[in-house]
Amino acid sequence: MIARTSTTPNQTTGTGGHAGEEAVVDVGPVAHGGHCVARHEGRVIFVRHGIPGEKVRVRLTDAEDKAKFWRADVVEVLEASPDRVEHFWRPADSGRAWGHGHPPVGGAEFGHIALTRQRSLKSEVLAEQLRRLAGVEHLPSGGAVEAVGEASDGGDGLGWRTRASFSVTPGGKLGMHAHRSGHIVPVREMPLATGAINGLRLWDIDLQGIERVEVAAPGNGSRPLVLLAPAPGTKAKRLSAIAAGLPDDVSVAAFDPTTEDVQQVRGRTWVQESAAGHDYRVTGAGFWQIHRDAPGTLVGTVTEFLQTGGFLHAGAVVADLYAGAGLFTAVLADAVGETGSVLSVEGAPGTSRDARKNLHGAPQVEIVQGRVERILRQKPRNFDALILDPPRAGAGKAVVGQLIAAQPRAIAYVSCDPASFARDVGYFRQAGWDLAELRAFDLYPHTHHLETVALLTPGQ
Incomplete structure (x- = not known):
């Protein structure tokens, strides 16, 4: 049976008639998209934050009666996999986050799994996709x-991102979205990002008037760039005030995510990347491997x-x-x-x-x-x-x-x-x-x- 929790269904954290309810399931095989497949009372549930072979309690997050499948997050591990480890980042730890009444941030959904098992699961996904969609057996x-x-990272899989994207809470704090949700969780670190990004301490800056923040800190140590996507009506003075809270050697620019238009606030509107003996200019939020x-x-x-x-x-x-x-x-x-x-x-x-x-x-x-x-x-x-x-x-x-x-x-x-x-x-x-x-x-x-x-x- 699916049990209803004390939390109100559809509370900022899910959609559908059964969102907010809980169930105990056996976690099945990994699937493309960062989740595993489970079944409960004839219904397929895509479960995030589990590991194949575990028995877990999940909270339904997308659960329309007429939907072909539901989605859920693990909130309690009843029988753990030997490959389960303590999550390196509290805001992304599903059980801990739901224990505080909100979903975990996205972007670190395998952080509870030992790295070697993470890679074997990814190998399974790649093989399954090629077999099913391309007929490749070997x-x-x-x-x-x-x-x-x-x-570079000492084998812990942290500190590798030279680019990061953040949202901003209604109160002007740096944050990140939960998976498939409009809910923004405030953050005070980003362990997957390089020290150059974390060293900016964007979480200490008042970001009111900003909807989104993009950061590029090239691996070659050259000048970082902070891109601010202003909310409608935000004045240039507000952007300058934010720039004043950042180190002098950091470039700051305003950008429009829909048009890719970039306007200088301070310094350059581009970063210089390096690879394979060449230097590359990359403007604004232009693509570069992260x-x-x-x-x-x-x-x-x-x-x-x-x-x-x-x-x-x-x-x-x-x-x-x-x-x-x-x-x-x-x-x-x-x-x-x-x-x-x-x-x-x-x-x-x-x-x-x-x-x-x-x-x-x-x-x-x-x-x-x-x-x-x-x-x-x-x-x-x-x-x-x-x-x-x-x-x-x-x-x-x-x-x-x-x-x-x-x-x-x-x-x-x-x-x-x-x-x-x-x-x-x-x-x-x-x-x-x-x-x-x-x-x-x-x-x-x-x-x-x-x-x-x-x-x-x-x-x-």
């Missing part, structure tokens, strides 16, 4: 998720796959799609030399402008701003290789069709989402392509996310 290299950055060791890891893997296969060499013709500020483009330009060519395609205008600045000294690079499928139609070439690093939603069927039509000798696919990646691999396989190489990296410890790099080649 993964190259076994599909194990590899640790990254242990030399793990301090991610750029080098991903660039190294992509170039290794392509060079080992003979697809990347002096004189080669390659393209970097969804190129961002040019992380891969710069390294590709080095590899192909002045006798080769690199087509760099990015959809976001601001990020594409950054790429032009970053690569102005490479005559073999052509930078084009626009949709990938349109640019490939306009600029057909005999590509030796394509590099694909799409957003979380993946490339999609139309883009995959264009990639196949371009007839490259190989494609290196970088993905941060196993579901969209597996779906796209399925499209390639339907067209006769092979998943030739695959490596997976734990670039987001204590979360359910992972990064993959794959080499796809036309079937023989």
Whole structure:
């Protein structure tokens, strides 16, 4: 039976007719999205903050009568897994948070699991997605998720984020949203972030008039940038007052999350990142890998796959799609030399402008701003290789069709989402392509996310 707690259902923390009620369940297998599958009285419940094999008490958070499945958070562990550890961050500890009457913050949903088990669970998710969506039964290299950055973080999986996003409570305090909720939990630390971000002590600043805060603190130690998304009607004087509470060597800018427009408040509106022997200007909230060791890891893997296969060499013709500020483009330009060519395609205008600045000294690079499928139609070439690093939603069927039509000798696919990646691999396989190489990296410890790099080649 499902028992009702003393808390009022739908209290800022859940939706549906049974939200706020509790049940005891056996936690089943891990699923994509940061939860595990459980069943109760014939109903599927996606449970967060559990570990397969545990018996737990859960609180329903999304529980409409007509819904195909419900969602729940663990509030008490009755039979613990040997892989359960004390959560490193109290606001993200589900049992502790619900004990204080509110949901945990999002972004550290695996923090109660030993790191080795976290990685094995991620490997299971990757294998299941590729098997179900792409028909891949045997993964190259076994599909194990590899640790990254242990030399920097001491093996605890903390302090790796060089970028962080925060919300602001109605009282002007720094906070973070609970998962799938409008509820904002005040925070006074972010253990996954680098010392440079925590050292700003944003939680000590009055942030009234601000709706969102983005922070970028490059791993190379260069000048950090704090982006403030002001609420409607917030005056420039209020932004200057917030900037005055930050160290003098920190840049501050106002930004509009919908238009990506950035306005200087103090210092620069961009940061300087470094990777693989190159420096990169990244304006505002422009995309950059958030793990301090991610750029080098991903660039190294992509170039290794392509060079080992003979697809990347002096004189080669390659393209970097969804190129961002040019992380891969710069390294590709080095590899192909002045006798080769690199087509760099990015959809976001601001990020594409950054790429032009970053690569102005490479005559073999052509930078084009626009949709990938349109640019490939306009600029057909005999590509030796394509590099694909799409957003979380993946490339999609139309883009995959264009990639196949371009007839490259190989494609290196970088993905941060196993579901969209597996779906796209399925499209390639339907067209006769092979998943030739695959490596997976734990670039987001204590979360359910992972990064993959794959080499796809036309079937023989």
